[in-house]
Amino acid sequence: MTAQPIIRVENVSFAYQVNQDQQIPVLQNVSLEVFPGEYVAIIGHNGSGKSTLSKHLNGILTPSEGDVIVNGINTREKQRIHEVRSRVGMVFQHPDNQIVATIVEDDVAFGLENIGTSAEEMKTRVDFALEAVGMSAFRHRPPHHLSGGQKQRIAIAGILAMKPQCLVMDEATSMLDSYGRRDILAVVRKLHREGMTIVTVTHHMSEVVEADRVIVMEGGKIVLEGTPRQVFSHQERLRELHLDVPDASRIAHLVHSGHSEFSRDLIHIGEVVAEVNRVYIRQAEASGS
Amino acid sequence: MSAEFELTRNITIGQYLPTASVVHRLDPRFKLGAFVILILAIAICDTYVGNLFALAICIWMFQISKIPLHYGISGIKPAIPFIIILAIMQLLFYGEVVNGGTVYLKYGFITITSESVRLVIVSAMRFVEVIFLSSVLTLSTSTTELTHGMERLLGPLEKVKFPVHAFALIITIAVRFVPTFAMEMEKMMKAQASRGADFGTGEWWRIIQRTKDMFPIIIPLFNVALSRAEDLILAMEARCYTPGAARTRYTEYKAVGKDYAALIACIVISAVMLAIPW
C-alpha cells in the first residue's frame, strides 16, 4: 500500500506505574501501521496487551517510550488531542458504561457538543449517525430500556457522528449475545464497505476472519501478523498461545490430516463447502475414468 | 409475594406521563421558572381564599396537562402522616406564638386561637398544592428537559464561576444511572441471598449487626460503581470531553408566544393569590 497510514505506532513501550519503584510493563517495543480503509483485528488472551495497545490509538494512553502518530499528529500533543480523537473513535466493552445522556439522541450528540459543532450541523450528523446504525426509530428513547446490542449501536453512532476515519472497537462485542453480536458485525461490515478503517480487538474468531489483517499479541509484543488465512495456518502456535481458531479452519485441518488432497488453508464455512465439492468431483472423475 | 427483591427495579425518577398536552410542550425553562414563582407565592400566601384559589388552579393544571388527578392524589398519600403530625403540633403550640385572633380555648400551655387554626388549615392546603404542582411538573416534563431547563436557568451563575455545565452533566449522569444501579442492586441482593445472606431480618436495635449484614451488597455495589465510573470517564474522554471546556448544545430551546403567555399567566395568578385579603 502506498497511501499514508492513518495510524503509525512506532516502537511503543508502555508500563503501568504501580508506585515509585515498581512498574508493570504491558507493551514492549510495538510497531504497527494502520492504512486507510483497512480492517485490522487484534487478538491475544487477557493480559497480552491488546487492549492497552488499542487505547494508544487515540491518545487515551500515551506511550512510556516511542510515539503514536495519527494523521501526522503525535498523540502526545495535548492541545491537538481533540483532532486525534475525532479522527479515531473508540467503542468500549461494556454497553452500559459509555452512554452519558438520558435520551438516545442526546447521547449521540455528546461528542459533537464537546468539539463545538453548531446546532444545525449536529442535527444532520445525529440523523446520519442514527441512520447508519439503524437506530433512528429509537432516538427519543431512554437508553436503559435498550438491549446490549442496541446500546452498542448507539455507542457506535456517537462515534460516527464525529465523522472519524477510523473506528477502534475494544472488545465491543464480548458482552453481547450472539444476536447482538451479529447486529454489530453487520454494522461494522457496512461501515468498512463504505470506506471506514476498522481496528477491532476481539476474542471471537468469527470476527477475525472478516479482517484484512490479523495481529496476534502475547506478553506485550506482536508475535504473529498476517492475513487471517496466514495466521490461522499456524494452529500449533495459536494453541500454545491459548487462542481459538475458527471451526472452519479446525475442520479443514482435521480433514486434511485424514485426506491430504483436502486443503487446510480454509477459514470460512463457504470455503469448506466449496472444497468438499472440488475434492468430491475430482474423485468422482478419477474413479469414473 | 414474588416482589421480595423487585422493589428497586421499578424506580422511576419523575414519572413522566407523555400525554402531549400544551403543558408538556412548554419550554422547560419557562415551565421551571413559572413553577418556582408559583411555589414562592404559595409559600407566602397565608389566606383561606388565596389558598382555595391556588388549590383550584392546581386542579385546573391537571386538567390542561391531561393528567388524571389521581396521580396527584397518590402523591399526597405518603405525606398524610406528616401533614397530620404538623397540624397537631401547630394546633397545640402555635397559639402562644402567633399573636392576634380570637382565643377559642386555653388549657394549661395549650392555646388555640383563630389564627393558629388558620395556620393549620393553610399549611395543610399548602402541602397539597406543592405536591400537586410538583406532580404536574414532573409528570409533564422529562428528566432530560428538567436538567436542560435547570442548566439554562442557572446559566447566569457561570459569571460567579459556578460550574453550571459540569453540575448539569453530573445530574444528567446521575439520572441516567439510577435504573442501572437499581438493576445492579437487585442482582447483588439476589446473588448474596443465594449464598445465604439475610437482609433486614435482624432485630432493629442491633444496628451494627444490621449494617454489617448490608456489607455484602454495599461493598460490591461500590466497586461496580467505581469501575463503571472509570469506564465512563474513558468513554467521555474518547469523545473529546474536557472538563471545564466550552461546549455547544444539541437541544436548543426557542421560546414562543405560548411560553411567555404561560409565564405571565403564572405571575398574574401569583399576584392574585397574594392580593386576596381574606
Place this chain on the structure above:
Amino acid sequence: MTQPIVHVENLSHVYMQGTPLEHRALDQVSIQVAEGECLAIIGHTGSGKSTLIQHFNGLIRPQSGKVIINGMDVSSPKIDIRTLRRQVGLVFQNPEDQLFEKLVGDDVAYGPFRMGLPLEEVRRRVQWAMDLVGLSFEEMKDRPTFALSGGQKRKVALAGVLSLQPKVLVLDEPTAGLDPRSRLELLDRIRRLNREEKLTVIFVSHNMEEVAKLADRVYVMANGQSVCEGTPRQIFGNQELLRQHHIGTPESVDILYRLREQGYSIDPSAFLPEETAMEILKLMNR
C-alpha cells in the same frame, strides 16, 4: 425415570402486574431435570431464561404453576427458604462482581459461615470448593480478591456458591466475557462437577459451542415459553426450529447443513468439529 430433582409445571410469571409496563416473562413453562443431568437452557435475551432459573432457589416465588425442587414445593409459604438455597446454588451472570471480602478464602467462606457451621467444617468446605474450581487452597486463600484476573475472580465466586455444597448448580451465562483460555478451563471445571462430583448442572447460555460441548439435554425458550426440548443432537438437527427462534448454530453444524442442501448424504446432527470432520472424511473416502 426416578423423581426429577427439578420439576416445573405450568409456571407463569408476570412482571409489574397491573401497570402499563406489565410484561409476561414466563408463560406455562414445564421443565423436568433428572438428578445428575447437565441441562442447558438456550434462547435469546428476553426469552425468560433468567426469570425461570430464579424460581429454582426461591428468589422468585411462583405466581401460578408449580416448582418442586428435590421434593420441596417452592410455592408453599411454609418452605424453609434457607434449606432450599443450600440445595440449589445459583451463580449469576458476571458473579465476580459479588465478591466483597478482602481475601479469597474469606469470600468463599461467607456462605458456610452464614449456615452457622463450625470453623473446622467451614475450612474443609472452602478447601474442597477451591480445589473443585482449580484454585490451590494454600496458595490462594490469603490473596486479595481485587488483585485477581477476571477469570480467577469468577472461579472464586463459583467456589463461594459450591461451598454451600448444593445438589443442583444453576449458572447464568457462566463464560460470558471471558477470554478463550479462561472459558475452556471453566467449561472443563463445570463438566467435572457434573461428571465426577455428580452435581446436577443447569446452565443458561447463548453460546452454542458451549451447549454442544457440555449439555446432555437442551430446552429452547422463546417468548417466555419452552418451545422445544431434546439432546443437543436432536436440537441442532432441527434447523428449521433454530432459525425460527433466531438461535445461531455452531459453524460446524452450518457446514453440514450446507453440504446436505447440496445433496450430499450427511448426518447434520454431528455437532462437534471433530465429528463434522469425520463426516466429511466419510464422504471423501467413499
